[in-house]
Amino acid sequence: MEDYHVAEYRYENDHELGLFAIYDGHLGDSVASYLKANLFDNILKEPLFWSDPQEAIKNAYSSTNKYILENTKQLGPGGSTAVTAIVVDGTDMWIANIGDSRAVVCERGTASQLTVDHEPHTTNERKRIEKQGGFVSTFPGDVPRVNGQLAVARAFGDQSLKAHLSSEPDVKHIKINSSIEFVILASDGLWKVMKNQEAVDLVKSTKDPQTAAKRLTSKALGRMSKDDISCIVIRFRC
Known part of the structure; x- marks a missing residue:
């Protein structure tokens, strides 16, 4: 396992x-640990966070990646995907991701994918990679x-591929609002063996989010997922 997770509450600016x-x-867990x-x-810390959260998140992802690439002697040559969620006062949520970890929302019992899986073979990603001098191969x-x-x-991260990757x-x-029931954040070890709606259906009747997350990871393990499996369930009370 090279996964790390965060699930915490803070009070900032009231x-x-x-x-x-x-x-x-x-390629090791140092970058994920740093993240x-x-x-x-x-x-x-981004000055724009309270006025323009989207731009602040993009700026922070970029500056964090720059730091990681400049400090490979300490952090190593590896890398990490990320999916992050910031819930503000229980009323607004900002979801961001790079890579293939995914966020799925359950709204009135129906699953909707909130993130984009950044896979190399998709048209836009392949074009960008090739424009930057890289290639996609199976x-x-x-x-x-x-x-x-x-x-x-x-x-x-991923020092050796930095010219061809995006952060x-x-x-x-x-x-x-009252139609949003919960959100699942998980690494690709879950999504490789489970469809979005199936994951939602499996835990929508489970009120405790930690129990729900454990149920999802156990199901993925039972299906012999061969990748790291980490999962968080965020349940809302509206």
Whole structure:
């Protein structure tokens, strides 16, 4: 396991913030560990956070990635995907991601994917990678990879691929209302063996979010998922 997660509450500027994240590391866990300790702090230190959260999140992702790449002697050559959620006063949620960790919302019992899986073979990602001088190959193996090495097109770190990877997150704002029941954040070890609606159906009757998360990870393990499995369930009371 090279995953790390964050699930905590803070009070900042008279606001209650719920901070949730899954960091799925590769080639070691140093980058994911660094993200766990620092990414949310970097986001909240952004001067624009309270006026323009989307821009603040993008700026913090970029500056954090720059720091990681400049400090590979300490952090190593590896990298990490990320999916983060910031819930402000229980009424607004900002979801961001790079890579293939995913956020799925349950709204009136129906699953909707909130994030984009940044896979190298998709048209937009392949075009960007090739424009930057890289290539996408299924050799070795049968999974599309950037320069035949990494199976995601966006990530933190990865010094050897930095010219061909992006650290720009997709960011989405969700207004929390009575129709929003819960959100699942999970690394790809869950989503490789479970569809979005199936995951929602499995836990929608489970009121305790920690129990729900454990149920999802256990089901993925039972299906012999061969990748890291980390999961957080955020349940709302509206």
